[in-house]
Amino acid sequence: MEGSIIGVNGPVVKAIGMNGFKMREMVLVGENSLIGEIIILEETYATIQVYEETTGLKIGEKVVSTGNPFSLKLGPGILGNIFDGIERPLTTINNMYYGFIPEGIGLISLDKEKIWKVSVKVSIGQELREGDVYGEIQETPSVIHKLMVPPKVRGRVIGIKETGEYALEEVIVKLQDEKKVHELKLYQEWPVRTPRPVSFRKRIFKPLITGQRIIDIFFPLGKGGTCAIPGGFGTGKTMTQHQLAKWSDADIIVYIGCGERGNEMTEVLEDFPKLIDPRTNLPLMNRTVLIANTSNMPVAAREASIYTGITIAEYYRDMGYHVAIMADSTSRWAEALREISGRLEEMPAEEGYPAYLPSRLAEFYERAGYVENLNGTEGSVTVIGAVSPAGGDFSEPVTLNTKRFVSSFLSLDKKLAYSRHYPAINWLSSYSGYLGLLKDWYEEFVSPEVIDLRGKMLKILHEENKLMEVVKLVGEDVLPDDQRLIMDISRVLKIAFLQQNAYNDVDTYVPLEKQYSMLKVIEKFYDQSLEAVKRAIPISLIMDKRLMEQLYKMKYNVSNDDFSSLRKLEEEINNHFCRLKDKYKD
Incomplete structure (x- = not known):
């Protein structure tokens, strides 16, 4: 089937004579066979969005049907690759046409020439249904690619290839159902705008x-x-x-x-x-x-x-x-x-x-x-x-x-x-x-207390935000000690916990167990500080400079494999407040 271009407006092309074409069908536009998709159908007219540059398109050029919706080839060779928005491999295109993507190169995607080592997992006479795995490929050293029966396909295996090396277009398995024989290759095609089915x-x-x-x-x-x-x-x-x-x-x-x-x-x-x-x-x-x-x-x-x-x-x-x-x-x-x-x-x-x-x-x-x-x-x-x-x-x-x-x-x-x-x-x-x-x-894999601890720390941060309005007007020094404590603990939370250095080997990634342990140390410091404030101990003594520095730096000084230094820090916190309590006995 063919239509004819009657208008070009940037990536939007209008065509006539589109009887028999389908909505969302992929079409080839113009002499360069640009890739497009039908987005509006009205009687014999169609509006097409073109996925390539339309510079040079002329009125009267042909629009050719492909009979299929815009689909992707899904198979080995996807991982480790760099594609453009319609799954054309940019590295391959760069090797062919250095520095630019020419119009009309077609919908090239996966490398059809590359040979893959396929491990066939089925046998003659076996019944397969959609989603079943009929072969495996070590796509990369990290990922095993599983060759699956496409959705809406099922049947009995009537032919297989032996485990070996094959290109994408090789037929690995033949399935016979009530109506026809399905040939299963190393890839399947799927329309991009349709979600893939699940159980x-x-x-x-x-x-x-x-x-x-x-x-x-x-x-x-x-x-x-x-x-x-x-x-x-x-x-x-x-x-x-x-x-x-x-x-x-x-x-x-x-x-x-x-x-x-x-x-x-x-x-x-x-x-x-x-x-x-x-x-x-x-x-x-x-x-x-x-x-x-x-x-x-x-x-x-x-x-x-x-x-x-x-x-x-x-x-x-x-x-x-x-x-x-x-x-x-x-x-x-x-x-x-x-x-x-x-x-x-x-x-x-x-x-x-x-x-x-x-x-x-x-x-x-x-x-x-x-x-x-x-x-x-x-x-x-x-x-x-x-x-x-x-x-x-x-x-x-x-x-x-x-x-x-x-x-x-x-x-x-x-x-x-x-x-x-x-x-x-x-x-x-x-x-x-x-x-x-x-x-x-x-609660099962981290701690039964972790959700409550999170809520407690967030409450401190929200209280600090309210107090900031007062501080901006009259300064922090006029606040009572319990409110000054909120400001100081919030500072510890922001610097020692919420701020994270992506360029530091220890701090760029933190295991969940260490995250929880760090927050527990901050909570311990806060609880003991609050108790000290109630005993009328001056806030300036509570916020010991050396101890505060250790809190700020624990995200760098504590290894991700060994949290023993956090326990030492907890002991120092306990010792610090024991000394203060001894000094300020009732």
């Missing part, structure tokens, strides 16, 4: 351990959950996501650079291949896929990039892996929606964004989840989206609507960032809706 969604009950104290203890993320990290320019969104990508206990990382500046994405592309996975001491790229769609790339491909990322994540989830997606940033994706909507002459909503912005955000975030897969394994997709509100205004539409659909909100504060307090997560405006779901896990 059922499970209740979130495990945290995503990040090694970042303010997240793991104060605002925990659930495995299979959703999180937004909003913040203005320079507040550390990208750095926070880098930390989560490197240190979180997810099996697979999908990093989507969606509409970010080219120099910022270049830094990601240069840094990630050099990072070492702390769990295996192998390159982190062995379990990472990068999707780079910078702000100077076609705007329609930016809109598709987050669907590309979430589809890849769901594919690895189906193998039984826990996957974390870093989308940086969903604001640039929303701007792409706004630009395409404007070219379609749709009625704009608030700040020019399309009226369907909330539903599109919901569609993206709802694809997260902790699930039982079709093959009986458990897996999860955790979505962590950065939001870049203009001028740091959290009342703008993307931030407000994102807040409706995520359960964890890590609000970055420019005042904290400009005072060099990183991560610049504001403990007053951030929240986590997973605390109730994860309470049992924390």
Whole structure:
């Protein structure tokens, strides 16, 4: 089937003679066979968004049907690779056409020539259903790639290849059902806008351990959950996501650079291949896929990039892996929606964004989840989206609507960032809706007291915020000693616990047990200080300079493997207050 171009408006192309074409079908546009997707069908007319540059397109050029929706090839070779927004490998394209992506190179994706060592796991006569594993490939030294029967396919094995080395297009297994024979290769195709099916969604009950104290203890993320990290320019969104990508206990990382500046994405592309996975001491790229769609790339491909990322994540989830997606940033994706909507002459909503912005955000975030897969394994997709509100205004539409659909909100504060307090997560405006779901896990695997301890420390920080209004007017010296103690303990909490140095080998990642132990030391100091204040001991003596310095530096001085020095610090705290009590006996 063929149509004919009657109008070109940037990435939006209008065509006539589109009888027989389908909504969301992938089409080839013009003489260069540019990749496009039908987004509107009206009688014989169609509107197409094109994922490549449309410069040079002419009226009258052909639009050719492919008969299929815009889909990804899912198979070995994804991990360790760098793709653009429609899964074209940038390293391969750079080797072919140095420094630029030419129009009309087609939807190249996985390397069809590469040979993979396949371990076949089925036998003749075996009944297979959707999701069952028929082969395994050691895709990288860190990850075993499982070849699965595609959804909606089942049958009896009537032909297999022996364990050996094969290319992507080799037919490994033949399945016979009631109607036809299915040929299973080393990959499957899946439309990006359709969520991959699961047996059922499970209740979130495990945290995503990040090694970042303010997240793991104060605002925990659930495995299979959703999180937004909003913040203005320079507040550390990208750095926070880098930390989560490197240190979180997810099996697979999908990093989507969606509409970010080219120099910022270049830094990601240069840094990630050099990072070492702390769990295996192998390159982190062995379990990472990068999707780079910078702000100077076609705007329609930016809109598709987050669907590309979430589809890849769901594919690895189906193998039984826990996957974390870093989308940086969903604001640039929303701007792409706004630009395409404007070219379609749709009625704009608030700040020019399309009226369907909330539903599109919901569609993206709802694809997260902790699930039982079709093959009986458990897996999860955790979505962590950065939001870049203009001028740091959290009342703008993307931030407000994102807040409706995520359960964890890590609000970055420019005042904290400009005072060099990183991560610049504001403990007053951030929240986590997973605390109730994860309470049992924390009480079983960390301590029965950890949730109450968190609440106690947050209460101190909130009281300090109220007292700051008084301090700004009249100074801290006029406060009574119990309120001055709140100010001093809050300072300890901020510097010794909430502030974390990503460039320090000890402090960049902190085990959960050490996090809890550090907070217990601060609590012990606070409880004994409060008792001393009630005994009318001067606050200046309570806040011993040498002891305070040890509290501030415990995050650097205490090893992640041996917490014995924390016990010594507790003993010093006890001795300090014993001396004060002896000196100020009733």
